[in-house]
Amino acid sequence: MSCGPRRDGACLAQIKEVEEITLVSNEKAGTITTAEPTIEKETQSEEELDLPWQVVVHNDPVNLMSYVTMVFQRVFGYPRERAERHMLEVHQNGRSILWSGMRERAELYVQQLHGYLLLATLEKAG
Amino acid sequence: MDICRRKSVIEISELDPFLAELLRQIPASANPDGAPAAEQRIFSPPIKGKATEFCAEWKMYVEPELRRLFQSATETVATDLEQLNGNEKSLGNRTLRIPAKHCDAWLSALNQARIVIAAKNKFTENELNDHCHSPIGSRRDLSLFQVNFYGFLQEFILRELRS
Numbered sequence: 001m002s003c004g005p006r007r008d009g010a011c012l013a014q015i016k017e018v019e020e021i022t023l024v025s026n027e028k029a030g031t032i033t034t035a036e037p038t039i040e041k042e043t044q045s046e047e048e049l050d051l052p053w054q055v056v057v058h059n060d061p062v063n064l065m066s067y068v069t070m071v072f073q074r075v076f077g078y079p080r081e082r083a084e085r086h087m088l089e090v091h092q093n094g095r096s097i098l099w100s101g102m103r104e105r106a107e108l109y110v111q112q113l114h115g116y117l118l119l120a121t122l123e124k125a126g
Numbered sequence: 127m128d129i130c131r132r133k134s135v136i137e138i139s140e141l142d143p144f145l146a147e148l149l150r151q152i153p154a155s156a157n158p159d160g161a162p163a164a165e166q167r168i169f170s171p172p173i174k175g176k177a178t179e180f181c182a183e184w185k186m187y188v189e190p191e192l193r194r195l196f197q198s199a200t201e202t203v204a205t206d207l208e209q210l211n212g213n214e215k216s217l218g219n220r221t222l223r224i225p226a227k228h229c230d231a232w233l234s235a236l237n238q239a240r241i242v243i244a245a246k247n248k249f250t251e252n253e254l255n256d257h258c259h260s261p262i263g264s265r266r267d268l269s270l271f272q273v274n275f276y277g278f279l280q281e282f283i284l285r286e287l288r289s
Contacts, residue, residue, distance in 0.1 A: 061251035062244045064277055066284045067237065110172050111188055115195055117237050121174050 052125035053106040055099040057090050060119045065091065071116040072098065075109060100125060129279075131286050136224040138279075146210050146220045148272055153204040155272065156196070156238035164245035168196070168238065199234035206232075229283050236276045236283075243269050 057068075065087055072083035076099060089096035098120075099109055106122050113120035128139045141149070158164035169192065172184050206228060210220050224232055244254065247269050254273065262268050 061249075061254050062241050062273070063237065064280055064284070067233065067280060070284055070287070107172070111191075114170065114172070114188070114192055117168065117234070117241055119170055120172075122172055123174070 053100060053103040054097045054123045054125050055106050055109045055113070056095050056121050056123050057086070057098055057113065058119040058121065059090050059094045063118060067116075068118065071113065071118055075112045075116070129282055131226075131289075134226045136226065136229070136283065136286060137221065138224070139219075139221040141210075141220040141222060143218075143220075145275070146222075148275055149222065150207055150210055151272070152207065152235050152239050152276070153200045155243055156200050156235050158238075158242045158245070161242065161246045163248070164242040167241055167245045169193075196234065196238055199231040200238065202228050202231035203235040224283075226286075229287055233280060233283055236280045240273045240276050240280075243273050249273070 057072075068087045068090065069080065069083045072078050072086050073080060076083075078086070086096045086098055099106065103122070110120045110122050127141055127145055128137075130137055130139075138149075158168045169185075169189050171181055172188075173180060206222070206224055209222055243249075247266055249270060253270060262271055
């Protein structure tokens with residue numbers, strides 16, 4: 001599908017460029033030469049920039065608790081206890097954050113959860 | 127009605143005509159067409175708040191996939207339900223055998239049907255949790271019974287999948 005990652009800012013990577021231009025004087029020749037500029041680039045990986053996305057599951061009075069637990073186990077590979085903990089959180093608090101990380105993967109999880117008819121959304125953390 | 131696991135089949139026997147009819151209605155009940163509330167619930171938005179470009183893309187690319195997934199499940203269930211259309215006496219009890227490999231399709235179709243019926247009838251959480259509801263006296267009561275009956279089947283299938 002083409003619902004690929006989307007970012008709020010225009011830049012994917014923050015690039016810090018530091019240009020150092022060294023002026024070297026040559027007194028004997030009476031000339032000034034310019035050394036090659038040194039360019040330092042500091043980049044952040046896509047994964048680092050894409051971290052704050054959350055997969056949230058919302059309460060739904062129709063889906064059975066046992067069904068929701070099974071779905072969490074299947075989709076996220078969580079052990080039964082962890083899946084049940086999330087299911088109870090959804091039931092009691094109305095929502096639970098099931099996973100957080102890169103947007104593209106979060107989208108995939110939301111799509112899978114919709115395939116099981118759970119009310120799931122993608123949210124940016126914070 | 128009796129329900130048990132026999133090797134790779136879930137067998138529902140002693141199905142009286144009323145329950146057999148409720149089962150026959152699963153594929154039709156799972157169809158949200160013509161009920162905006164049901165359609166909206168089955169194809170819920172992937173983000174909260176205002177519709178965005180992402181929602182538009184989701185509608186264009188993901189929803190058709192989900193539609194196919196749901197339809198495939200109801201078609202599998204409809205095929206299994208053909209066992210109930212035999213030439214037996216119309217008031218006789220029936221037996222339905224669900225192959226274990228169809229369990230996921232049944233879970234999906236039952237869930238679709240429960241969600242669509244609940245959305246169409248606007249059942250509240252209290253109504254859905256009231257398992258000691260008074261006997262069926264209206265179309266709405268029948269729909270609530272249908273939701274609970276399908277839920278019971280889901281629970282049994284889930285138990286079998288776990289074991």
